[in-house]
Structures are given as C-alpha cells and as structure tokens.
Amino acid sequence: MSKAVNGQELLTLEESCLLILCGPTRSGKSHFARRWFRETEIVSLDHMKQLVFDRNITEHDSPEAESLLLSLVEHRLNSNRLTVVDACCLRTSLRRSLVHLARHFQMPVYLMLMDTSQRECEERLVETNKLAKFRLQSQFKQMQTATKMAGQEGYSKVYRFSEFGPKGPLPLRQPLPVWSKERGPFDLIGDIHGCYDELVLLLEALGYQEGTDKVWRHPEGRKVLFLGDLVDRGPQSIPVVELATAMHEAGQAIYIPGNHCDKFARYLRGSNVMIGHGLETTVAEVELLDTRSRDRITKAFLSMFDQALPYLLLDEGRLVVAHAGLPENFHGRMSQRIRAFSLFGEVTGKTDAHGRPIRRDWAQDYAGKPLVVYGHTPVLYPRFVNNCLNLDQGCVFGGVLSAMRYPEREIVSVPAKYIYWRPQ
Numbered sequence: 001m002s003k004a005v006n007g008q009e010l011l012t013l014e015e016s017c018l019l020i021l022c023g024p025t026r027s028g029k030s031h032f033a034r035r036w037f038r039e040t041e042i043v044s045l046d047h048m049k050q051l052v053f054d055r056n057i058t059e060h061d062s063p064e065a066e067s068l069l070l071s072l073v074e075h076r077l078n079s080n081r082l083t084v085v086d087a088c089c090l091r092t093s094l095r096r097s098l099v100h101l102a103r104h105f106q107m108p109v110y111l112m113l114m115d116t117s118q119r120e121c122e123e124r125l126v127e128t129n130k131l132a133k134f135r136l137q138s139q140f141k142q143m144q145t146a147t148k149m150a151g152q153e154g155y156s157k158v159y160r161f162s163e164f165g166p167k168g169p170l171p172l173r174q175p176l177p178v179w180s181k182e183r184g185p186f187d188l189i190g191d192i193h194g195c196y197d198e199l200v201l202l203l204e205a206l207g208y209q210e211g212t213d214k215v216w217r218h219p220e221g222r223k224v225l226f227l228g229d230l231v232d233r234g235p236q237s238i239p240v241v242e243l244a245t246a247m248h249e250a251g252q253a254i255y256i257p258g259n260h261c262d263k264f265a266r267y268l269r270g271s272n273v274m275i276g277h278g279l280e281t282t283v284a285e286v287e288l289l290d291t292r293s294r295d296r297i298t299k300a301f302l303s304m305f306d307q308a309l310p311y312l313l314l315d316e317g318r319l320v321v322a323h324a325g326l327p328e329n330f331h332g333r334m335s336q337r338i339r340a341f342s343l344f345g346e347v348t349g350k351t352d353a354h355g356r357p358i359r360r361d362w363a364q365d366y367a368g369k370p371l372v373v374y375g376h377t378p379v380l381y382p383r384f385v386n387n388c389l390n391l392d393q394g395c396v397f398g399g400v401l402s403a404m405r406y407p408e409r410e411i412v413s414v415p416a417k418y419i420y421w422r423p424q
Contacts, residue, residue: 008164008165008169008170009165009169009170010170010171010172011169011170011171011172012174013082013110013172014082014108014173014176014334015082015173015174015175015176016080016081016107016108016332017083017107017108017156018077018083018085018101018107018108018109018110019082019110019112020085020089020095020098020109020111020155021033021084021085021086021089021112022090022111022112022113022114022143023088023113023114023115023116023143023161024088024090024114024116024118024136024139024140024142025121025125025135025136025139026120026121026124026125026136027114027121027161028114028116028168029087029088029114030044030046030086032112032114032168033084033086036170037082037084037171041081041082041083041084042084042086043069043083043085043086044086045062045065045069045085045086045087046086046087048062048065048069049062049065051065052064052065066094069087070097070098073085073098073101074101074105077101077102077105077107080105080107080332080333085098088139089146090142090143090146092145092146092153095111095146096153099154103154103335105333106329106330106333106334106335106338107333107335108156108334108335109155109156110155110156110157110158110159111150111153111155111159112159112160112161113143113146113147113150113159113160113161114161115160115162116161118136118140121136121140122136176332176333176334178310178311178312178332178334179317180254180313180314182223182254182314182315183314183315183316184222184223184314184315185220185221185222185223185405185406185407186224186225186314186319186405187208187218187222187223187224187403187404187405187412188224188227188321188404189202189225189227189391189401189403190227190375190390190395190402190403191227191228191258191375191376191378191391191392191395192226192229192230192234192395193229193230193233193234193237193260193278193395193420194231194232194233194234194235194236194237194282194420195235195236195240195395195396195420196236196237196239196240196243197236198395198414198415198416198417199240201401201414202403202414203216203224205412206222206403206412207220207222208222208224213250214242214246215246215252216243216247217250217252222405223254224247224254225254225255225256225314225321225406226244226255226256227258227321227323227374227375227391227392228256228257228260228323228375229258229259229260229261229323229375229376230244230260230261231261231264231282232260232263232264232278232279232281232282233281233420234395234396234421235281236285237281237282237285238285238286238289238297241297241301242300244304245297245300245301245303245304246300248304249300249304255304255308256308256309256311256321256322256323256342257305257310257323257343258324258343259324259344260278260279261305262305262343264282264301265301267283268298268301268302310322310338310342311326311338311342313331313332313370315407317331317332317370318371319370319371319373319406320370320371320372321372321373321374322341322342322372322374323342323343323374323376324341324342324344324345324374324375324376325363325372325374325388326338326341326342326372326374327341327362327365327366328367328368331368331370345359345362345376345377346360346362347360348360363385363388363390364385365386366385366386366387366388367386369387370387371387371388371409372387372388372389373388373391373404374388374389374390374391374392375390375391375392378392378393378394378397379394380393380394381393382402382404382411382413391403391404393413395416396416396420396421397416397419397423398416398419398420399415399416400415400416
C-alpha cells in the first residue's frame with residue numbers, strides 16, 4: 001500500500017497484471033470490481049454461467065463456466081491486458097490454475113482476500129432460506145483455508161480488503177518501470193569487459209569529451225547506454241566501473257546489467273561466488289585497492305546496479321535493450337524468468353568445443369517492430385537479424401568495441417589493442 005488520496009488508500013497495480021478477488025458470496029467482490037475497473041477488464045464467473053446456461057446458477061458449481069473463465073483469462077493475459085477475476089475462488093484448484101496462467105504469460109498476479117465478516121455477508125444475502133446460509137457457512141470455512149494457503153501459492157502480493165480501511169482501496173495503475181521516458185539520442189555500447197583504453201577511444205570517436213569532474217559528456221546532449229558486462233577478463237575493469245558510474249550519477253549514461261555485472265555485485269556483497277570465468281581478473285584489481293577506494297567503488301557500483309532494470313523499453317517502445325536480448329513475447333512484462341533471460345539468455349543444453357553452453361539464437365525467430373539491441377554472445381561483426389542488433393564484437397578477445405548511434409543506426413567501432421583473454 002501507499003499513501004491515501006482523499007482518505008482512501010491506494011492499491012498500486014501494473015497496467016498489465018492479474019488481480020484475483022477471493023471471498024464468499026456477498027463479500028463485495030463484484031461491487032469493488034465494477035466500481036474501479038472497466039467492464040471489459042472484469043472476468044466474472046457469474047457472467048460465464050449466464051453465457052453457458054442463459055441464467056445465473058450461483059448456487060451450483062459449473063465446470064463449463066469455469067473452463068470458459070480460464071479460457072478468457074488466458075486470452076487477455078496473452079494480449080498483455082489487465083484482468084480482474086470476479087469469482088469466489090475458494091477452491092484451491094481454480095486459484096492454482098489462475099496463478100499458472102499468470103506465470104506462463106510472465107504477468108504479476110495479486111490476490112485480494114475479501115475478508116468481509118460472516119455476519120455482514122449474511123445480512124446482504126438475498127435468499128433467506130437455510131440452504132443459502134449453510135452454503136455461506138461452508139464458504140467461510142473454505143475462506144479460512146484459502147487465507148492460510150495464500151502465502152504459499154505464488155502471488156506477487158496478497159492483500160486483505162479490510163487493511164485498506166472502511167472505504168476499501170483505490171486502484172492506481174502504473175506502467176512497469178521498464179518503460180523509460182528517455183527518447184534519445186543514444187549511443188549504445190556493447191560488452192566492454194574491462195577494456196578501458198578502447199572505451200575511451202570509442203567515446204572520443206563518438207564525440208564525447210571528459211570534463212574536469214571526470215565525467216564524459218556529449219556536446220549535443222547525447223547519452224551513452226551501457227549494455228552490461230562492464231567487468232571481467234579485461235585488464236582495467238575498475239577504471240571502466242569508475243567511468244560508467246560517474247556518467248550514470250551525472251545523468252549522462254543509462255545502464256542495464258549483464259551476467260558478469262550480476263556476479264560482480266554478488267561478490268562485492270560477500271556472497272559465495274566462484275572466482276572464475278574472468279571474475280578473477282576483476283577481483284585481483286579490487287584487492288589492490290586501498291580500503292577507502294574499495295568502499296567508494298563498491299558503493300557506487302552497487303548503487304547503479306540496484307537501480308538498474310534487467311531491460312528497458314525506450315523511445316516510446318521503439319527501442320528495446322537487454323544484455324542478452326529479449327523475445328517479443330517478453331516485452332512489457334516482468335518476472336524472474338524474464339530477468340534471467342535478459343542477463344543470461346537461453347541455453348540449448350549443448351556445449352561448444354570449449355565446454356561452454358550454446359545459447360539459443362532467439363533473434364532468428366524475432367518478428368517484432370521494436371529494434372532490440374543486445375550483446376552477451378560475441379559475434380565477429382555487428383549483426384542485424386530481424387530488426388535485432390548484436391553489439392558484442394568480442395573486444396576482450398581481440399575483436400572490436402562497438403557502439404550504435406540511435407536513432408541513426410550508425411555503427412562506430414574501435415579495434416582492441418591486444419588479445420586480453422582467450423577462451424578456456
């Protein structure tokens with residue numbers, strides 16, 4: 001929850017998510033849904049029963065109506081639409097099916113427990129017969145079980161209606177933070193891997209100038225966009241980190257993390273990580289620092305890393321940046337799986353001659369309109385495939401360090417001075 005507006009507390013939801021209303025008959029689910037959400041956003045089980053049977057049979061379970069509800073939710077989530085499920089949802093199997101759909105489509109899923117008192121629900125009952133009251137009592141027993149199970153069912157968050165006060169919550173829709181307001185122009189730079197000298201040469205080739213405060217700026221107001229993997233394997237990872245964090249703090253650069261950045265962050269936090277695959281070169285640099293310098297660099301890098309999102313949609317969605325790339329069906333969504341794909345890509349289960357995992361070339365199947373720019377997997381030349389661009393030209397392996405000017409789509413590269421790292 002966040003602050004209140006006119007005495008009513010806010011329920012913050014992403015513009016694309018699944019909200020499940022769970023509660024007994026007459027607990028206020030439909031009233032809440034109709035008050036704050038569009039009719040097309042609400043998938044009501046009672047409405048599904050009317051569509052199937054031409055009448056509302058609220059007193060009976062209906063597998064047919066439930067199947068129709070799940071089908072409609074599936075289609076809406078596939079279209080990346082906010083969806084509110086208005087049903088008792090007291091059976092574990094229905095809630096699990098809805099959570100499974102949300103996970104499949106990489107959508108946040110929230111549960112709202114409509115914890116209205118039994119007495120209040122009884123007072124709202126239209127039917128006054130004993131059977132209706134008995135059915136309500138049975139639902140409250142199911143509600144107790146649902147409340148106990150809620151924390152184990154995989155929701156992004158569980159809310160109780162009563163915790164928002166007598167007026168209930170005011171839903172506030174917000175876009176996922178991956179939607180950036182930045183429109184450019186940008187200079188996107190591929191995997192640097194500690195190649196500081198080449199980075200400086202590339203910035204100069206792009207027209208950037210270093211100020212007296214050690215921050216590189218472009219006279220025309222362009223911004224650098226670092227595509228991750230600043231560190232490891234190359235000879236000067238710490239100077240690269242200092243340059244990138246200084247630009248980021250000054251608002252002159254945008255940063256998204258790579259898999260090597262992720263591992264370096266865990267090392268700086270003291271996690272038990274394997275010092276290998278290039279991290280040992282960065283660790284060796286860190287260990288040469290005095291305590292004050294190490295603390296300063298650690299603080300600056302972790303601050304930048306913690307602010308970073310796994311991918312970004314820029315220029316009103318025309319440009320997508322992710323270290324390892326991002327298929328179209330993940331755009332505008334967020335989950336642990338999507339974060340993992342953005343940082344690490346997707347492996348095929350096979351290995352190359354050096355024993356390294358072979359990653360699936362997702363760009364071969366891409367058919368989206370946004371330009372996707374990424375790195376992670378070195379290729380000899382900047383590679384455009386299906387409106388996707390791989391900007392990792394293996395500078396640390398003796399290739400080149402590449403940048404793309406956006407929106408011009410002009411490639412600028414500088415050659416590596418040495419072969420700093422050979423595949424092991």
